Amino acid sequence: MISKVVALAGGVGGAKLADGLYRCLAPGDLSVIVNTADDFVHYGLNISPDLDTVCYALAGLANPETGWGREGETWQAIHNAVQLGGPDWFNLGDRDLGTHLERTRRLRQGDLLSEITSDFARAWGISANIFPMSNDLVATMVSTVDDGELPFQEYFVKRGCEPRVTGFRFAGIETARPAPFMLEAIEGAQVVVICPSNPWVSIRPILDIPGIRQQIQGKHIVAVSPIIGGKAVKGPAAKMYTELGMTPSASTVAGQYGSLLSGFVLDRVDGDQTDKIRQSGIISFATNTLMSTAEDRERLASEVLDFCDRIIGGK
């Protein structure tokens, strides 16, 4: 039986599977390494969207309608800031603001993002280990056809992923170091699960932190496809593949992760791609991967863990 798992996750899709794994595993047995290349400063506050999405999901604080932000959220602060002329393109709920305020306060007093994240997780009653991929600043820059290079949140939220993409750059990644204790968590894991997050802008920054790819290469790695029937469940992943001249499909995702993978989980609707994936030496497993409910998350996580078990056992 699989017990120790490391999951790599970005935003909403990744948070959902991480939450499912969290429900399947014993306290302390799940570590989640979260993309922080989307982090930015807005209204003077340090915002880590993916870290918050993962933590809110695991803590049961997430808004079930949106998948991001807090349940029962109110919008007084941003409403008043916008009334004074402030930008309205990034949603800042009042409850969510409490997280940004305290994160900003602690970063300004010199604490590390990994310490802060760990303390927040504990305060929210989360028994999983939540790691920002790095305490060093890494910033995803999106190259576009018509608007040059855009900071990620400007591309993603302000421009609604509308500009045509030609590539990505992760500023600062060459010198970024894995967060403390993260390599040890990978070392102690039986399997690394790559959650159904955007391979371009959520998973790749994590893998490109010097030291992480090398560390996980010694492990069994299983990825879950974020592309179902040629479409992304949420976000611009499919659009990015098309704009970069690739067919958005589960097998494209599998090919992109390539030799890293021992196994690949794809949706039943893409079951005809298992042969193609097997040709590149990756064992695949088709099931229902759409996570609409909390039960879906737990059921998919459980199936992923069983699949990992079979891979490790060579069955």
Added chain:
Amino acid sequence: MISKVVALAGGVGGAKLADGLYRCLAPGDLSVIVNTADDFVHYGLNISPDLDTVCYALAGLANPETGWGREGETWQAIHNAVQLGGPDWFNLGDRDLGTHLERTRRLRQGDLLSEITSDFARAWGISANIFPMSNDLVATMVSTVDDGELPFQEYFVKRGCEPRVTGFRFAGIETARPAPFMLEAIEGAQVVVICPSNPWVSIRPILDIPGIRQQIQGKHIVAVSPIIGGKAVKGPAAKMYTELGMTPSASTVAGQYGSLLSGFVLDRVDGDQTDKIRQSGIISFATNTLMSTAEDRERLASEVLDFCDRIIGGK
């Protein structure tokens, strides 16, 4: 008839009289110079408590119960920050946070506090000119018997004015410059009204900005006593006088402003001090100075303006 007025104000008491003057004068005829030596950074945000108290009062947005903060306020953000281990000693309402967020955003993009304040006042429909005393950082430091020197908000809010005071220092004041257009507003005024704010920590920093005292000395200046019957209506003014070896009284306040003043307004309960004040060459006027209601503010402001009128007319 008095029309053009400059008022000097700190927090709640000053904001109430400034609001009364605003209701008595034509649009654009009131300028308020507001203490910013209490400003501080909290949770990474630039907070200007006195500016906000004055603006909220004039805009009709203030909490009528407290005199500070916003009416109908909610507390989701700070509640969540405190739950994560953040400090709880300074109240940050959700609506109020909108002001701090946008002020912080604009300061970080290089705008001046005076421009920001002017834009905020316009957005809130305030037709008075609201000036921060300076765009330069000035920080009130409170010297205490047992705790050394404390930043103002630590003394005032965190410690609840409990430490015994031995003096004050306004860090940065030697090089601080009056906010743009403020000296011109003073030049164009018929009278300067010193609102019933704390003389030690609200009014003195304004007067000590190089250039301001010289500019107002050419004007008729009328102060309203913040001390009624030996007590401060709100805040530590009376306690400060006692700790500094002075009797907290209206005549002590008049003596402290001294030769600056043409006239002094004190409460009816202190009417017996008018003779003593007259001996130092200051004409005084006793009335009901307690402002419990909006009507009180307007009535007192109207009486203050009539008194100024008599002083200017030499009556």
